Structures are given as structure tokens and as C-alpha cells.
Amino acid sequence: MSATAAIPTARATTILARHSALIRITHWLTTLAFLALLLTGIEILISHPRFYWGEAGNSLSHPLFKIPIPASRASVPTGYGYVLPDQNGWSRYLHFQSAWLLVLTGLLYTISIWFSGHLRRDLLPATADLSWRSFSSTLANHLRLKRPSEAEAWSYNLLQRLTYLCVIFLLCPLVIWTGLAMSPAIASVFPAAVSILGGQQSARTIHFFVSVFLTLFVFVHVIMISLAGFRNRMRAMITGRTAAPPKEDT
């Protein structure tokens, strides 16, 4: 867990501990679950690529918006002259199984970062950093695609902290909530969880947008990893160790 515990090595570069085993395992389980959820989510979406607001909506109602793709059902008016193959059966099975994996992994992760101090130390912004000046300078560096400084390779900057917090404590809970709100059985137990969102079709629409935001996060995350040094960052998240950069870089 400690970011400074040096591990002796024969090579010239120093190998340092970066990520704990629990962080690494939950990271890759979440990755696996997310990719399965994304793939199967797209498959399910294809069966009715129309979105509505309120409780109910179907091919005879006015959509909020449509996604201009062909559908896997003949009953959907898409304007295309053909129907895609139906993949909903296994997609739904895998979607919910992956959702369980995501929820259970997420619980394990959240509880452990709470108790290990990772949340307080590495994710919650330091009070000193919570200024507009600090935020805008980090954002400016980020937008200029400036390589992270030495210190930032060991800790997260304000923008990273806010993004991770937003994904962990806002987008993930929201995507789970809106997913559950589409379930008729869950709606019967927690009716308010549906009505607060504006109805079951609203829940479906919000679920779609939150998924888009999560996908954007993953894209940007991978781009940033590549900019910061893909090999070394992957090594840190797989083996838990990372090479200390040569001294002249600092």
C-alpha cells in the first residue's frame, strides 16, 4: 500500500510499490464487468433503439430521441429495410451477471478504500487544493496534454481525484440505480426509486446517458494512461510495482 517502500533490485532503475493487491484485483474485475456490461448493453439497446421520458413508451409513442441504427426487432420503425439478429437472451443473462460482479466488486472496493485510508489519502482532495486557482491550473495543464510531473505519478492531481470520485460515488451508483429501476419486481418493492427518476422509461433514458459518460471516462482514462507511459502504468496495475523515473526527469 505504501507508495514509498522501495524494493531492492539489481537493475539501474528502482522498482517501487505502487498499487495494493486489492486495488489491482478490483480494478481488473471492474474492467471485465464493465466491458461485458457495455457489449451486452449495446446488444440490448439494438432491440429498441428509441428513448422516451415518463413511465411508458413504445413504437406507437412519441420518442424523446432515436438512435439512427437498424434494430434487432421487426416491430421497431427504424427506416432500415432489414432486421439485425436477436442477441438479447444471452446478452441479458450476461448483463445481469456482470452487474452482480460490478456491484460486489464495488462494495469490496469502497469498504476497503474507506478503511485502508486510500480514499482519504489519495482520492479526497486536500483542502489546500480545493481552490479555483489550483483547479484551473490543473485543468489547463491537462488540456495542453502536458505530461504529468514526477509528483503526479505517485499521487493523483485534483482533476483526477474529482473524476475518480465522480465515477465511484456518482456515476456507478446512478447506473446501478437506474438499471434496477427498470426491473418490475424492484419497482414493486421501491416504487419511489422509480417515480423520483420520472418513471421507468426515464430510468432507461438516464441509464443510457450515464453509460455513455462511463464509456467516455474509460476512453479518456486509457488515453491518459498512454500519455503517462502505458507500459509502466500497466505494470503498476498488474504487478503492483512501477519503475521510478530517471532522476534527470524531475
Place this chain on the structure above:
Amino acid sequence: MISRRKLITTGLSATAGATGLVVAKNLAQHYGLIPPDSGGLYGPGETLTYAAQRILTSHSMAREFPRSELSQPPFSNGEPPKDEAYRRLQAGAFADWRLSIDGMVARPSTFSLAELKSYPTHSHITHLACEEGWSYIAEWTGVPLSRVLDRVGVLPQAKYVVYFSFEPGWWDSIDMADALHPQTLIAHGMNGTALPANFGGPLRMRVPRQLGYKNVKYIARLTLTDDLKRFGKGLGSASPEAGYAWYAGI
């Protein structure tokens, strides 16, 4: 280096874990928390979903809506059977339609449509959501399935109601929790009229805490059983045989 102590602790915890799983499985089996399609690749997710929702929904009622929320018009998925036998029955206003009930009942019986309509009815305005993503709200009128089951006298060992459509190859089943639920209807009316043929007339199973495909149209026969292995491929309904989950509360 693996120490002897570590080996012993790992061995003990693995044994405890395995025993725990076996105990959990037996308990789940005892309380009817294992779905018939619990085997296979997606069995773990399916079992978690069914067990969790069964525990949560033991006393829950599907949300009911005011008349102002009725979908205008509702969306009918698919067309009524095209075969000669169905058309002949339809031409005779379904006067010769029969619903037979057999299996684990004290008095196997056959009901005509007129008999079923003469029983006290129950109506609810509920949401019907298809697994594809679309939905509509309609008023459903019918005989609570529990009333019909009372008349034939369900044997205490029965665990599931299997229902067969007039259309060959279309059948499904629900557990007793859903079968005896006050909102589960053998529906014969919709939005104030006799149930239209394209919505499943003359009789449709209406299970409002589950998705559309559990609401099988053109119901002609019910069987009570304690073991779904005897039907079809033993997966509980035609849905898992086509790749879809047996339980559709999500």
C-alpha cells in the same frame, strides 16, 4: 515462500468456504431460491437475481396507475395465431374456448370462458414492460389466478404453475409466490373491453411483477407441479430454451 502456517490457514479457509457454499445452496434450495435455469455459464447471476428478488418481493405489489396514465394506444406485439382452429373459436366469440387445469390438484377441471367471466373479477392499471425496452400501461381485468387455484384445490407439494398457450411450443411457468400473488390474473379484459386477440384474447396470464414474456397469451391449459424438470428441456419454460432467463423480474 509459502510457510506451513499459511498453507494450513489457506486450506482451512478454503474448506470453510466450500462448506459455506454447500450450506448456502441447501438453504437456498429449501426456501425455493434456486431458479430452474441455475445451471450453466449464467447460472450464478441468475440465481443471485432470483434469490435476491424473491426475498425482497415477498409482500410487494406492482405499482398501479391512475386512468390518466393509460397508454393511448397500447402497443400489441405480434399477431394472433393464424391457424384454422383459433379462427373458428374466434368466429364463435370464444364460446368454445376451454381452460383445463391438471397436475397436482385435488379436482382437475375444465373451465369455459363464460364460467371464468362469471367469477368475481379484479382489475388493475399496471405497466407492462418488454425485455426489449418498450412498455405500455393498460387496465387489466380478470380472475385472480389464486381464486381459480382455490377451486381446483392445489396439493400442498405443488411448487410451480406451468401454463400453456394455444399456440404450440409457447409455454412458461411461475413459482407459487407469483401464482398466489393477488395481482396475478387470468386476464380476460383490457381497457374496459374483452381482451383483444392481438393482446392475447380470450385469456392471457398477467404477472405484473415480471416482464412481458411471462405474460403468455391465449392460455389454454395449466398444470401444477413440484418439478419443472418434467417439462420441455427441464429449464422451466420455453424462454430459457430460446436463450432467455426463466425469471423475468428484472
